[in-house]
Amino acid sequence: MAINLFVSETVGSTFKVCSDVVHFETEERLQFVDLTELVRERVRRSGVAYGLVNVHTKHTTTALVVNENEPLLLMDFKDLVEKWAPRDATYRHNDLQAREFQVHPGERPNGHAHARALLLGMAVSLNITEGAIHLGEFQKIFLVELDGMRRRSVSILVLGLTAEPNESRGRSAD
Numbered sequence: 001m002a003i004n005l006f007v008s009e010t011v012g013s014t015f016k017v018c019s020d021v022v023h024f025e026t027e028e029r030l031q032f033v034d035l036t037e038l039v040r041e042r043v044r045r046s047g048v049a050y051g052l053v054n055v056h057t058k059h060t061t062t063a064l065v066v067n068e069n070e071p072l073l074l075m076d077f078k079d080l081v082e083k084w085a086p087r088d089a090t091y092r093h094n095d096l097q098a099r100e101f102q103v104h105p106g107e108r109p110n111g112h113a114h115a116r117a118l119l120l121g122m123a124v125s126l127n128i129t130e131g132a133i134h135l136g137e138f139q140k141i142f143l144v145e146l147d148g149m150r151r152r153s154v155s156i157l158v159l160g161l162t163a164e165p166n167e168s169r170g171r172s173a174d
Contacts, residue, residue, distance in 0.1 A: 013161035018046040020156045021058070026148035030081065032074050033143040035154065039126075040133055042156050049131045051160010056123035058155060061113035061147035063120030069140040081146075085115035113147035120144060128160055 020042055026033060035055065043053050057064055067073070091111020096103045124141060127134040135141075143154060 013049070013163055015160070016046065016048055016051075016162050017157070017159040018042070018048070019158070021153055022156065023151060023153050025151055026143075026145040028145065029148050030078050031145040031148055032069075032077075033145060033152075034069055034140050035143055036069075036133075036135070036140045039141050039156060043128055043133055043158055044131065046158040047131075047162045048128055048158050048160040049163035051128045051158065052125055053128055053133060054123060054125045054157045054159075055141060056155050057143060058153040059150075060122075061110055061117055062152060063117050063122060063144040063146065064124045064154070065120055065142050065144055066124055066126075066135070066139050067142065068138040069142075070138075081116050081120075081144075084119055085112045087112045091115065108147075110147045116144075116146045120146075128158070131163075 022038060024033070039053060039055055055064055067077075089112065091109070091114075092098070093111035093114060094109035096107065096109065126141075143152065145152065
């Protein structure tokens, strides 16, 4: 007797890959930018019914996280990030004269932002089911600006199966 371990499966589908790079300006030195609706729209437009969406930042002084968009929680998280890697701590990275490689014109001391990014991560990968990101009720996708106000970019990659009409089979979860 064969047992299907999955709640649903899609047959007769086409594999599809869609990508986009989105640019925007941040407004604060430490800021949470809610990207959830932007990513949802990219998934919807892709036509992918079952697959993955990967979102990654193209910067070493930003991060991506999934959490609740509750103002007091975000304030707590900002305080925690400041404690983890204080802006006024000593960072060797901030000694622009001591660097062995070329320093870019206009570069500012930002060792704190790099340290924070190392702790938080640079990408999130989320499941797509029935054409939508499979997030929890309160989950949101955030770019965390750690060295703003700057022009930022995130790369969004959606890949998976497109459901052909009447080809998706499901069973109820017992």
